Amino acid sequence: MPDADPVPTPSLRNAEDFRWAGVELRPYKQENSAPFKAISRQVLFSDPLLAGELRYFEIEPGGHSTLERHEHMHAVMILRGAGRVLVGAAIHDVKPHDLITVPPWTWHQFRATQREKLGFLCLVNAERDRPQLPTAEELNALRAHPKVARFLGGEP
Amino acid sequence: MPDADPVPTPSLRNAEDFRWAGVELRPYKQENSAPFKAISRQVLFSDPLLAGELRYFEIEPGGHSTLERHEHMHAVMILRGAGRVLVGAAIHDVKPHDLITVPPWTWHQFRATQREKLGFLCLVNAERDRPQLPTAEELNALRAHPKVARFLGGEP
Numbered sequence: 001m002p003d004a005d006p007v008p009t010p011s012l013r014n015a016e017d018f019r020w021a022g023v024e025l026r027p028y029k030q031e032n033s034a035p036f037k038a039i040s041r042q043v044l045f046s047d048p049l050l051a052g053e054l055r056y057f058e059i060e061p062g063g064h065s066t067l068e069r070h071e072h073m074h075a076v077m078i079l080r081g082a083g084r085v086l087v088g089a090a091i092h093d094v095k096p097h098d099l100i101t102v103p104p105w106t107w108h109q110f111r112a113t114q115r116e117k118l119g120f121l122c123l124v125n126a127e128r129d130r131p132q133l134p135t136a137e138e139l140n141a142l143r144a145h146p147k148v149a150r151f152l153g154g155e156p
Numbered sequence: 157m158p159d160a161d162p163v164p165t166p167s168l169r170n171a172e173d174f175r176w177a178g179v180e181l182r183p184y185k186q187e188n189s190a191p192f193k194a195i196s197r198q199v200l201f202s203d204p205l206l207a208g209e210l211r212y213f214e215i216e217p218g219g220h221s222t223l224e225r226h227e228h229m230h231a232v233m234i235l236r237g238a239g240r241v242l243v244g245a246a247i248h249d250v251k252p253h254d255l256i257t258v259p260p261w262t263w264h265q266f267r268a269t270q271r272e273k274l275g276f277l278c279l280v281n282a283e284r285d286r287p288q289l290p291t292a293e294e295l296n297a298l299r300a301h302p303k304v305a306r307f308l309g310g311e312p
């Protein structure tokens with residue numbers, strides 16, 4: 001059967017407290033597909049005419065995204081709250097409107113603080129590869145940096 | 157002569173009051189290339205590895221972007237202030253985090269209010285066509301809608 005005609009996106013979609021009209025609040029990933037905690041996903045722009053996709057992720061206090069890497073790049077703008085971000089072996093404190101660039105094949109993880117949510121926009125190519133999780137060996141290599149070990153352990 | 161090696165983007169670029177570390181504040185367009193008023197441009201993400209570009213535009217109170225159309229799509233998120241947006245024959249009041257979609261070949265213009273700036277993110281394909289300005293005939297057709305005529309005249 002042919003696909004149904006796609007419904008065009010309305011020219012205005014109002015925001016209210018980091019939810020958007022007509023945008024579904026989705027789980028970050030399928031449960032048990034990878035380690036993560038307390039994070040949701042809203043796809044704000046995804047269209048056959050757009051080469052990029054813009055998503056909004058929100059991490060609850062104490063939550064975090066998956067530690068992963070992939071060939072595609074992440075272009076991130078923090079929108080709300082406070083947290084810390086691992087990019088390679090660097091750890092950054094982030095606040096609203098800060099920009100984070102994750103180059104190809106770079107380990108990365110986003111963590112909210114214990115007190116505040118962390119919400120951020122993430123721009124990716126519409127066509128992209130699947131993320132890789134670290135092997136036990138790669139995780140050990142990352143943890144060899146004491147600061148990274150503390151970050152991954154969730155210490156503030 | 158070969159190009160110099162590109163300088164990699166740092167993994168963190170801090171924001172301060174809608175300016176970003178290492179990001180140049182540019183004119184919106186070349187002067188006299190098209191009608192516009194009181195608007196600046198910052199390119200936040202533009203990279204050979206990214207199929208999209210993310211730009212931040214800021215319009216001073218009373219200012220506006222060019223009335224134009226093109227084949228490529230705009231995916232916009234309002235970041236600060238208040239204003240109104242023309243998309244086709246629709247006029248929308250906008251506030252922070254609202255999403256605007258401009259489909260291909262659709263006339264559009266962004267206007268700040270008389271009292272407040274309007275700042276917004278705009279995602280576009282890195283490869284895109286050049287905007288077209290309306291002919292006198294097209295402008296008359298747009299102005300045939302009384303609401304659009306008032307909008308283009310800058311009436312609040």
